[in-house]
Amino acid sequence: MAQFPAEVRISVPGARIVDGACRIVVRLRTGDDVEEILQRCGDRLAWIEIGQDDLNDVAMLESLHGQRLRIYTDSAFPIEPGPTARVLRNTRPVFAVKPLAGLLRTVNVLASIRFRVHIDASGSEVDAEALRKVTDFFLYNPVLASPIEPLATLLAHVARRAGHTLWETELERTNDAYLDEQDRVTAGRRWADDGQFYGSLEEGWQALAASPLAERLRGKRRILLRERNACTVCRHLDLCRGYLKAVDPDAECTPWQGCFAQLKAAAHRARGIEDGVS
Ligand code: SF4
Numbered sequence: 001m002a003q004f005p006a007e008v009r010i011s012v013p014g015a016r017i018v019d020g021a022c023r024i025v026v027r028l029r030t031g032d033d034v035e036e037i038l039q040r041c042g043d044r045l046a047w048i049e050i051g052q053d054d055l056n057d058v059a060m061l062e063s064l065h066g067q068r069l070r071i072y073t074d075s076a077f078p079i080e081p082g083p084t085a086r087v088l089r090n091t092r093p094v095f096a097v098k099p100l101a102g103l104l105r106t107v108n109v110l111a112s113i114r115f116r117v118h119i120d121a122s123g124s125e126v127d128a129e130a131l132r133k134v135t136d137f138f139l140y141n142p143v144l145a146s147p148i149e150p151l152a153t154l155l156a157h158v159a160r161r162a163g164h165t166l167w168e169t170e171l172e173r174t175n176d177a178y179l180d181e182q183d184r185v186t187a188g189r190r191w192a193d194d195g196q197f198y199g200s201l202e203e204g205w206q207a208l209a210a211s212p213l214a215e216r217l218r219g220k221r222r223i224l225l226r227e228r229n230a231c232t233v234c235r236h237l238d239l240c241r242g243y244l245k246a247v248d249p250d251a252e253c254t255p256w257q258g259c260f261a262q263l264k265a266a267a268h269r270a271r272g273i274e275d276g277v278s
Contacts, residue, residue: 003020008177009023009024009177010179011024014029016179016183025047025070027049055079069093074098078097078106099120099125101130102130104134107134107137107148116146116147120170121166121256155266165240166243183200185201198214235261
């Protein structure tokens with residue numbers, strides 16, 4: 001198998017190790033040997049991904065001591081104060097939650113016990129009202145101590161031109177890759193779900209990065225933007241760069257556009273206040 005270079009970060013199922021200096025994201029599966037995975041990845045491990053059900057396995061969580069974790073959940077109450085929460089505090093967890101009805105309650109639960117939250121923008125289902133309420137919660141809750149992503153990063157981008165868009169926050173940078181169970185490589189989970197791939201792992205990164213899909217995604221998605229007329233006239237191109245319509249040109253992005261508008265309005269007000277006191 002050809003070596004993958006250090007600038008690549010690839011998400012792999014379970015103990016599948018990719019050769020080279022690339023960083024590795026492990027999607028842990030039931031029955032995987034955590035100790036062996038940690039040993040084999042060494043300092044190439046970027047983080048480990050688990051699901052809601054894995055939170056019932058306290059022994060497994062204990063074996064992840066000190067690791068960065070990304071926990072995918074669709075539960076309204078992903079975790080309560082107690083043994084699991086205590087064990088998780090020995091790791092560095094982020095809960096990835098879907099922007100569906102009940103989002104505010106979920107975010108509130110997690111934030112109240114000081115766990116970090118990431119609202120997953122890669123899915124097609126979005127509850128606009130739920131997203132609006134959480135954006136308000138993020139912007140105006142004075143006791144919020146944990147960052148809510150991608151809102152915090154996008155707000156920083158609006159306020160300070162920090163240079164991050166949804167492509168970066170949703171882990172689809174040019175050098176991010178995703179390996180599926182059949183050894184096919186693509187840009188991320190949603191591309192795999194849609195059946196769009198760069199090619200097969202054994203082709204090596206150079207060939208994969210030269211594939212038609214990778215070419216389309218490179219160059220800061222210029223080709224994609226040309227293909228998506230709505231994006232070229234969108235007021236939120238600076239934050240999204242066509243990410244929401246990249247896989248499906250008919251994807252509905254109005255709910256996220258509402259969220260972007262809230263973030264921009266808040267940044268605009270803050271700038272007005274700063275100007276007023278300077
Ligand atoms: S919000 Fe929608 S229309 Fe605007 S850039 Fe993103 S995908 Fe395109």
